[in-house]
Amino acid sequence: MDLHLLIDNLTNPALLFFVLGLIASQVKSDLEIPKNSSKFISLYLLFSIGFKGGQELSHSSYSPDIAWAFLIGILLAVLVPLYTFFILRIKFSAENSGAIAAAYGSVSAVTFVTAVSFLEVEQISFGGHMVAVMALMEAPSIIVGVLLMRFFSNGKKSTRELMMMLKHALTNGSVLLIIGSLIIGFIANDTQAAGIKPFTTDIFKGFLAVFLLDMGITSGQKIGALIKKGWFALIFAITIPLINGITIAWLSGYVMSNPGDRLLLAILAASASYIAVPAAMRIAAPKANPSLYLPMALAITFPFNITLGMPIYLNLIQ
DSSP: HHHHHHHHTTOOHHHHHHHHHHHHHHTOOOOOOHHHHHHHHHHHHHHHHHHHHHHHTTTOOOOOHHHHHHHHHHHHHHHHHHHHHHHHHHTTTTHHHHHHHHHHOOOOHHHHHHHHHHHHHTTTTOOOHHHHHHTTHHHHHHHHHHHHHHSSSOOOOOOOHHHHHHHHHHOOHHHHHHHHHHHHHHOHHHHHHHHHHIIITTTTHHHHHHHHHHHHHHHHHHHHHHTTTOOOHHHHHHHHHHHHHHHHHHGGGGGGOHHHHHHHHHHHOOOOSHHHHHHHHHHHHHHSSSHHHHHHIIIIIIHHIIIHHHHHHHHHHO
């Protein structure tokens, strides 16, 4: 691996604030980000990345890379929960397997935002359409996970219940905000966009650092509960994302040329949802254990991707 990439990533202030949060949780510090503030910052990050993505998309001309990015993204959202479900069934119930598979088939918007920041540090360009790819990958995996639970568990779901779950997946706040911001950014002209640039661009990295501090605190608090579940979950939470990320970083080179787009696609393949999917699973799988799939995504996969994953995937791409 290129040590320059690794060192650049590990010395990124935003990532160091994540580490600070981990340390704070382990030494039992009373450091915390108020819940309302944390929610506002997460909404801001989604709004900002969506709006900037829309602006980039409005200045982009169509290319085969765009079509391939959308196609690969949708295929990942369907295939990843399918194959991971059967691996998870070795150890877990149908409900837990479906919930975890849905989380790993879906995406982490915060991981995506952190990857965008990483690309900016490395001065690597990427297409605004990748924001739309991320948004479209949220819902399909939830639907696949729910269907797998229905077929492999004793408790069958009614059509009405399945429709409610589908609606919840499609109207999830993070999905609506990222798509809405993308559309607004696409419609706004350069003069209008410049008017809110200080909010969408200039303070972005500061808010990201504070949010990652909060994520570090939360991750540190949840990792203990996951360790008690055994080694299978820990190994899965690192191995499957690594396989997915490396596979897409390699295969995307046959059909895509932009390194930035390929890295974002690889990080989307490797990430796991710890916001949209847990919210949907409260309705879809009340029997699934949130102390299993939530720490796997947040306390293991998320830190791995933002520390070692991104340099690994970019090094392979380059």
